[in-house]
Amino acid sequence: MAIVFGCKKFYQFIFGKFFILRTDNKALEYILGPRKGIPQTADNRLQRWVYFLSGFRYITEHVSSKANANCDALSRLPIDDNIKLTNSKFSHVYFFDEGLISYDYKILANESKTDKEISQAIKYVMQEWPSNDTNLSGELKSIFEKRLELCVEKGCLFWGLRAIVPKNMRRVIINELHATHLGIVKIKMFSRSYVWWPGIDNDIERMVRECNICIIERKKPPHTPLTTWPYPSKAWGRIHCDFAELIQKLFARHGLPLHCVTDGGPQFRSDEFCKFLANNGVKHSFSPPYHPATNGAAENKVQIFKDKVKKIVKGGETVDNAINMFLFDYRSIDHCTTGKSPAYLLYKRELRTRFDKLRPCVVDHVDDKQRAQIVAKSGNRNVDFQIGDKVYVDDHGVRAEVRKEATIVRQDSPSTFVVVDKNDKRQKRDVDQMVSNKPTKLRRSPRLNQANN
Numbered sequence: 081m082a083i084v085f086g087c088k089k090f091y092q093f094i095f096g097k098f099f100i101l102r103t104d105n106k107a108l109e110y111i112l113g114p115r116k117g118i119p120q121t122a123d124n125r126l127q128r129w130v131y132f133l134s135g136f137r138y139i140t141e142h143v144s145s146k147a148n149a150n151c152d153a154l155s156r157l158p159i160d161d162n163i164k165l166t167n168s169k170f171s172h173v174y175f176f177d178e179g180l181i182s183y184d185y186k187i188l189a190n191e192s193k194t195d196k197e198i199s200q201a202i203k204y205v206m207q208e209w210p211s212n213d214t215n216l217s218g219e220l221k222s223i224f225e226k227r228l229e230l231c232v233e234k235g236c237l238f239w240g241l242r243a244i245v246p247k248n249m250r251r252v253i254i255n256e257l258h259a260t261h262l263g264i265v266k267i268k269m270f271s272r273s274y275v276w277w278p279g280i281d282n283d284i285e286r287m288v289r290e291c292n293i294c295i296i297e298r299k300k301p302p303h304t305p306l307t308t309w310p311y312p313s314k315a316w317g318r319i320h321c322d323f324a325e326l327i328q329k330l331f332a333r334h335g336l337p338l339h340c341v342t343d344g345g346p347q348f349r350s351d352e353f354c355k356f357l358a359n360n361g362v363k364h365s366f367s368p369p370y371h372p373a374t375n376g377a378a379e380n381k382v383q384i385f386k387d388k389v390k391k392i393v394k395g396g397e398t399v400d401n402a403i404n405m406f407l408f409d410y411r412s413i414d415h416c417t418t419g420k421s422p423a424y425l426l427y428k429r430e431l432r433t434r435f436d437k438l439r440p441c442v443v444d445h446v447d448d449k450q451r452a453q454i455v456a457k458s459g460n461r462n463v464d465f466q467i468g469d470k471v472y473v474d475d476h477g478v479r480a481e482v483r484k485e486a487t488i489v490r491q492d493s494p495s496t497f498v499v500v501d502k503n504d505k506r507q508k509r510d511v512d513q514m515v516s517n518k519p520t521k522l523r524r525s526p527r528l529n530q531a532n533n
């Protein structure tokens with residue numbers, strides 16, 4: 081807070097200049113430090129601060145609290161002041177321009193207005209909560225407990241990153257969460273990244289238990305003896321296959337695994353397949369005949385897959401749609417055993433899902449902003465370009481080569497230049513569309529470079 085205040089107060093003095101931000105708060109040093117990125121779960125206020133600070137050039141330095149006495153003295157001086165800490169609402173950080181299919185933040189905001197308790201809670205957040213919950217009724221009591229972590233964006237109430245959903249919308253949201261007939265545990269886990277309301281867990285349980293399709297399809301769990309394979313040391317270390325047809329494609333996309341476990345079916349026994357794995361240095365194991373449990377990972381997945389897809393088809397989807405819908409949800413929800421979503425384990429990133437449109441996308445915007453700054457900063461290869469330099473620029477002509485020679489005649493912005501080619505044609509090019517034949521400097525963080533200067 082003090083850092084943001086300081087940067088606002090001395091804006092005229094520090095903007096555009098390089099400065100050192102000294103704080104006795106280790107966590108802040110980490111969060112505000114250059115090129116760290118904001119944790120996904122950071123609350124909106126913190127995200128706004130980080131966004132604001134991203135406009136400055138600075139490095140952070142840790143000072144022990146003892147050595148920070150000058151600041152403490154100032155903050156304890158009894159003075160009267162009524163300087164406004166923030167004079168603008170930072171809502172422009174939020175961009176809501178995504179194509180939406182069902183509910184979005186606008187509907188959420190409207191429904192919040194008509195929901196008696198949610199709208200009251202929004203009022204409290206904007207003004208002030210009562211000092212205790214004795215006079216609060218029903219849901220307001222549960223919301224009261226979270227009052228310190230609530231915020232309002234564009235008329236929607238958020239608890240951290242989770243939208244607080246008004247009563248009218250809850251049924252549809254649960255339906256959407258259960259669209260692929262995943263079980264209670266999975267849905268709860270999924271919902272926790274997006275939505276909340278008082279009693280959401282009970283509502284989910286009731287809804288899933290009442291799902292006709294799930295009841296009809298429910299069957300006894302198979303007697304699979306518990307055989308666990310050692311947890312692979314890295315993504316794609318060991319794969320369990322049930323079909324041989326697509327394996328070549330899979331390897332092309334994800335690389336070769338160390339170990340491939342299959343059943344003893346003829347397609348896996350074939351010389352061709354065994355040779356293919358051997359040539360690629362992939363260890364091959366068979367599950368014993370008539371004991372598919374050894375290949376439990378694949379068998380299990382196939383069973384879940386068939387079960388869910390069947391249910392989705394019963395709900396009125398085509399088989400192709402059902403397959404894609406199921407795979408998408410299955411891959412984006414944390415897995416009970418690993419605690420991570422399959423997508424994250426393989427790609428080290430979470431997939432964007434249809435529930436993301438319920439919340440404004442701050443992080444993307446801040447990222448864009450930071451990227452733009454990095455391009456604009458001195459210190460990376462781009463500023464090697466000088467007026468008069470011979471460069472190769474991307475050529476978008478109809479019968480053109482990929483690049484053509486040209487000379488820089490003007491610089492329009494840190495990252496755009498005007499060049500003239502040998503036919504005297506003037507063109508504007510971004511640095512990303514320009515290549516120099518001078519040796520390139522090592523690409524480093526611009527802020528690091530400045531710190532060394």
Ligand SMILES: [Zn+2]
Nearest residue numbers: 261291293294
């Ligand atoms: Zn169901």
